[in-house]
Amino acid sequence: MRFEDRKNNQLRPVKITKNFLNKVSTSVLIEFGNTKVLCGASFESKQPPFLINTSKGWVTAEYSMLPLSTDQRVGRERGKVGGRTQEIQRLIGRSLRAITDLEKLNKYSITVDCDVLQADGGTRTASITGAYISLSILFNEMLEKGLLTENPLRDSVAAISVGIIDGHAYLDLDYSEDSKAEVDMNFVLTGDGGIIEVQGTAETKPFNKEMLDQMYNLAFEACNQLKDIQKYSIG
Numbered sequence: 001m002r003f004e005d006r007k008n009n010q011l012r013p014v015k016i017t018k019n020f021l022n023k024v025s026t027s028v029l030i031e032f033g034n035t036k037v038l039c040g041a042s043f044e045s046k047q048p049p050f051l052i053n054t055s056k057g058w059v060t061a062e063y064s065m066l067p068l069s070t071d072q073r074v075g076r077e078r079g080k081v082g083g084r085t086q087e088i089q090r091l092i093g094r095s096l097r098a099i100t101d102l103e104k105l106n107k108y109s110i111t112v113d114c115d116v117l118q119a120d121g122g123t124r125t126a127s128i129t130g131a132y133i134s135l136s137i138l139f140n141e142m143l144e145k146g147l148l149t150e151n152p153l154r155d156s157v158a159a160i161s162v163g164i165i166d167g168h169a170y171l172d173l174d175y176s177e178d179s180k181a182e183v184d185m186n187f188v189l190t191g192d193g194g195i196i197e198v199q200g201t202a203e204t205k206p207f208n209k210e211m212l213d214q215m216y217n218l219a220f221e222a223c224n225q226l227k228d229i230q231k232y233s234i235g
Helices: 083-097 123-144 209-234
Strands: 014-018 028-032 035-044 058-065 109-118 157-165 168-171 183-190 195-202
Touching: 014 123, 014 209, 028 123, 035 123, 058 083, 058 123, 083 109, 083 123, 083 157, 083 195, 109 123, 123 157, 123 183, 123 209, 157 209, 168 209, 183 209, 195 209
Parallel strands: 058 109
Antiparallel strands: 014 028, 028 035, 035 109, 157 168, 157 183, 183 195
16 A cells, blocks of 8 residues: 555655745746755856857756755765766756757756755656756746747656556655665656656566556656646746
């Protein structure tokens, strides 16, 4: 039995709070149950070195977990970023670039910060889902100020976790479920149903295509729900 009798195909309660930080209009607090991530997008009038002499801009992301975001204190990453953190922030950046036309950024560099305030499973998928909202708000503001002439976004993006527990597929795992899952997968999907990334690991035994299809179907329906939540939140 899942917490609060949640069904296998049911998301945790999702809550979006815009303008979470008074002075940062792109600040978005996204909550999936007890997982809480603060996202915020900002821009600089410069290109990264590898894009100089091109007309492209860039979108990247940074991810971190606050020390008290879990039951046991997480050490601050000073200087060199750890492997897990690097992997997640690269995933977020790839996901956002996949739906952004870099040619329309007018050589601006965009950074989306994702800081985990409280972790209870699915922090990377919550980060991607919230990062899209922050990025969309930023682009709308840049358009209003005349910094951009066209909206660079080609589509939306959302992400969700799915796992296999006792041979059954479960959507949006919290930490207690994730820690005992036989298979753990993360799906990153566009609003029109395109696949940006699928990360999957069999923790105890291999899974077959039928199970993969079950997990994908759960993720597809969930990301459609998240797309509607995102659209409503952006306004």
